[in-house]
Amino acid sequence: MIAFIENLGESALNIFEKLGRGVVFFINALAGFPALILRFTLVIQQLYAVGVLSLIIIGVAGFFVGMVLGLQGYNTLIDFGAEESLGVVVALTLVRELGPVVSALLYAGRAGSALTAEIGLMKATEQLSAMEMMAVDPMHRVIAPRLLAGIIAVPLLAALFSAVGVMGGYFVGVGLVGVDEGTFWSQMQDSVDIYDDVLNGVIKSIVFGIVVTWIAVFEGYDTVPTSEGVSRATTRTVVHGSLAVLGLDFVLTALMFGD
Amino acid sequence: MVDSQSSASRESSSGDDKPLVEIRGLTFYRGSRAIFDNIDIDIHRGKLTAIMGPSGTGKTTLLRLIGGQLRPHAGTILVDGESVTKLSYKQLYQLRKRIGMLFQNGALFTHQNVFDNVAFALREHTKLPESMIRDIVLMKLEAVGLRGAHQLMPVELSGGMSRRVALARAIALDPMMMMYDEPFTGQDPITMGVLVSLLRRLNDALHLTSILVSHDVKETLSIADYAYVISEGKVVEHGTADALKNTQSDWVKQFLNGLSDGPVPFHYPAGDLYEDLLNGGKS
Ligand SMILES: Nc1ncnc2c1ncn2[C@@H]1O[C@H](COP(=O)(O)OP(=O)(O)O)[C@@H](O)[C@H]1O
Ligand SMILES: [Mg+2]
Numbered sequence: 001m002i003a004f005i006e007n008l009g010e011s012a013l014n015i016f017e018k019l020g021r022g023v024v025f026f027i028n029a030l031a032g033f034p035a036l037i038l039r040f041t042l043v044i045q046q047l048y049a050v051g052v053l054s055l056i057i058i059g060v061a062g063f064f065v066g067m068v069l070g071l072q073g074y075n076t077l078i079d080f081g082a083e084e085s086l087g088v089v090v091a092l093t094l095v096r097e098l099g100p101v102v103s104a105l106l107y108a109g110r111a112g113s114a115l116t117a118e119i120g121l122m123k124a125t126e127q128l129s130a131m132e133m134m135a136v137d138p139m140h141r142v143i144a145p146r147l148l149a150g151i152i153a154v155p156l157l158a159a160l161f162s163a164v165g166v167m168g169g170y171f172v173g174v175g176l177v178g179v180d181e182g183t184f185w186s187q188m189q190d191s192v193d194i195y196d197d198v199l200n201g202v203i204k205s206i207v208f209g210i211v212v213t214w215i216a217v218f219e220g221y222d223t224v225p226t227s228e229g230v231s232r233a234t235t236r237t238v239v240h241g242s243l244a245v246l247g248l249d250f251v252l253t254a255l256m257f258g259d
Numbered sequence: 260m261v262d263s264q265s266s267a268s269r270e271s272s273s274g275d276d277k278p279l280v281e282i283r284g285l286t287f288y289r290g291s292r293a294i295f296d297n298i299d300i301d302i303h304r305g306k307l308t309a310i311m312g313p314s315g316t317g318k319t320t321l322l323r324l325i326g327g328q329l330r331p332h333a334g335t336i337l338v339d340g341e342s343v344t345k346l347s348y349k350q351l352y353q354l355r356k357r358i359g360m361l362f363q364n365g366a367l368f369t370h371q372n373v374f375d376n377v378a379f380a381l382r383e384h385t386k387l388p389e390s391m392i393r394d395i396v397l398m399k400l401e402a403v404g405l406r407g408a409h410q411l412m413p414v415e416l417s418g419g420m421s422r423r424v425a426l427a428r429a430i431a432l433d434p435m436m437m438m439y440d441e442p443f444t445g446q447d448p449i450t451m452g453v454l455v456s457l458l459r460r461l462n463d464a465l466h467l468t469s470i471l472v473s474h475d476v477k478e479t480l481s482i483a484d485y486a487y488v489i490s491e492g493k494v495v496e497h498g499t500a501d502a503l504k505n506t507q508s509d510w511v512k513q514f515l516n517g518l519s520d521g522p523v524p525f526h527y528p529a530g531d532l533y534e535d536l537l538n539g540g541k542s
Contacts, residue, residue, distance in 0.1 A: 121369075130366035133326050134380045134428075135355035141383070 022218050025143075029217070032137075032144030042141070046149030050111040050213075054157055057110050058103055062094075062161035065102060066168020069093055073169070074177050086179050087188035090169030091162075095192060095201045096257070099162035101249050104208035107154055108241035112216035115146055116237040119220025120230035128221075143217050150213025151206070158205035200256045207248060212241040277340075279304045279436060279468045280325060284334035287317070287324060294320050296492035297334070302436075307462045307469040309483035311476060312490050313514065318472040319363065321489075322438045325470070326360060327351045339435065356384060359429030363440045365421040367413040367428070373400070374409040377428045384432060399427040403457065419450030423457070430461065436468045437461070443475040451475075455482055476515050488514060 036043055073089040119142065122128050128138040166188075173179040192198065219233040219240075280302035287295045294317035302308045310318055323329045325336055327343045336343045341354060367376050377396045381387060387395070400406040403423040413421060422442060429437060439458060443451050459482040462469045473479040480486060480500040487497040488511055496503060496511045506512060529535070 125369070126362050126364065126366035127368055129323075129328065130360070130362055130368075130425075132328060133355055133358065133360040133362075134383070134432075135352045136380070136383045137352065 018222075021222065022214070025139075025218050025221065026214055028139045029143045029147050032140035033148060035140060036144055036148060042145040043149050043152075046145045047153055050107075050115065050146070050149050051153035051156065054107060054110050054153070055160070057106055058157045058161050059164050061102060061106055062099075062164035063168040063171075065098055065161075066090060066094065066165030066170075067172045068168075069098075069165065070169035070172030071177075074173055074179065083179055084183040085187055086169070086173045087166075087184035088191040090173070091166055091188045091192050092197060094162040094165040094169075095197050097201075097249070097253075099165065100158045100201050100205035100208055101245060103158040103161040104154060104205065104212055104245045105242050107150075107157060107209075108212045108216070108245065109238050111150070111153075112212050112237045112241050113234045115150070115213070115216040116220040116223075116234045117230060119143070119146075119217060120223035120225075120233050123221065123223050124225040124227070124230060138221075143221060146217050147213050150216070151209045154209025154212065155202055155205040158201070158208075162201070196257075200252075203256075204249065204252050207252065208245050211244050211248060215241045215244065277304075278302055279339055280470070281337040282325075282334070283337075285324065285331050285336065286333040287320065287329070287331050289320075293492045295324075295331075295489075298489065298492070298494050300487055300494065300497075302468060302470055303485070304468050305462075305466060306484040307459065307471060307482060309471045309473060309479045309486040311473060311479060311486060311488050311514070313474060316489055316491070318474075318489070319440055322360065322440055322470065322472060325438065326355065326358060356380075356432055357435045358438065359432070359434035359436070360438045361422065361425050361429050361440060361442055363444070365413075365425040367416075367421055367425055369413050371413075372409070373405065373411050373413070373416070373424050376413070376424060377409075377431055379428065380431045395431070396427075399431055400424075402430070402461070403427045404453075417450075419446050419454065422446070422454065426457070426461075430465065433465070434467065436470070438470045438472070440472050441474070442471070443473060443478050451478060458482060476517065480515075490514070 069090045070086065073086050073093075074083055077083045077085055077089065119128075122138075122142065128142065131138045131141060170184060174181045174184050216237045219237045223229045223233040278301040280300070282298065282300040285295050285298050285300075286293065300310070300321075310321060312318055320329065324331055325338065325343065327346065330344055338354060339357070341350070343351070343354070346354060368379065371379070374396055377399055378392050381392050381395060385392075397406050397409065400409055403426050405420060405423055405427065408416070408420065408424070413424070416424060426442075442454055442458065446454060455478050458469065458471065461467060471479060471483060480503065483500060485497070485499055486503055488495050488503070490510065496506050496508055498506075503511065503515060506515070
């Protein structure tokens, strides 16, 4: 029993210690942002790696999710004779929730894991140490551009996800089950609010972008420098990143749409 | 002990006799184990100084302490008159520009080709036009005999070639000092010979001061001006290569001659073998 409490205390301490290191790490990485203005190519390279290379999975997933929303929404709405509201349902669900959340989850799995593995391997093979000895701070040269690229990429990916999702909903709703095209779009235009819905969705995806990328680069940098360590860190990025997205989504939703 | 101002000394690149690296009372712990226990080491300008010792004695750790990547628990490390432990972040990074380090496994950037690896520090620290960077990089690669390989990726290189590329990268900024971490380990005899003479030639041609960390005794002593032997946190012997051969210490004799029998036991300390086998390790 005592041992159990001891273990509990120890894990709690470890968690807080790691959180502390993570916060210090984040601040150090932020300190590298101003210098990136002059060397934006570093960020662009990373935008390609985390953003452009995620386009396909985001686009395909968005289209499927939109099609499912179109079908499910239609089947539910038709019971109330409200099927012309399908456009609104699809758009609101995507812009407020599924766009930011699902794209952040996909980003964690596709780009976050790659970031962790890349940085972890650089650490394990002493590339980060070598950089330090060449008087180049890896926090500024490796971590900061990746963090910034992630923060820029995730909201854009979420926007793309929502846009493609609406197309998917349109394809099913208007193309397959026969909702009137005019009402589909005009109801959507009337009911989706730029501040309440779109802006809040964007804020969500910015927060997710920061948190998931932070977890990914920190896990990579904090890796135990062995092959096992890198593989564990990569798994942790996906698990912790996804849980953080879902948890934060609840908190943010409560704050934004709670009243 | 042996006189440090020995006959083997070559002309010093600067007139000044003060060592380039002066380590005093260095103490460093990993957990409760003292990796270094109050040791003193001098690295003289223009010389190639070897630090030898068995694996795990802390040779890599020593280089990291000199480079400011680790902090000692006690003692001072002066590099060119500056105390590494007291430098600010900026000053430390300034100092590192004047130190080149060859890592144990090369530590090349795997996503960049040979040329970009060597150009890395130049692009980071200078505003030289690309055409001049190209000239410098090709000259550095020529010095290690790999100018023809500048388009290759690190995965396409053999072990010896990787290390030479890493060497070219480390001298890219024309450092005042080079630190080599076990450059000979895992090399075939020919590559080994190439590296051995390369280190000596670079040291003399570029007027460097070199620290060579190794446990390859024969090769190391063949080129070192001066050597330290460390074990269990202490400097157990130091002197010129000739002086070390006449050492009085049985331990140093065993280490230098690679004998398996001597004061160093073959077995890691362990309990009784019978006990272990019969009781399944429960004591
Ligand atoms: N990051 C570390 N954490 C804990 N112990 C370490 C670490 N790095 C090295 N050590 C220990 O310090 C000792 C010296 O290591 P090192 O300097 O790499 O030895 P050498 O280069 O002489 O083989 C070893 O016993 C090793 O176990
Ligand atoms: Mg070592």
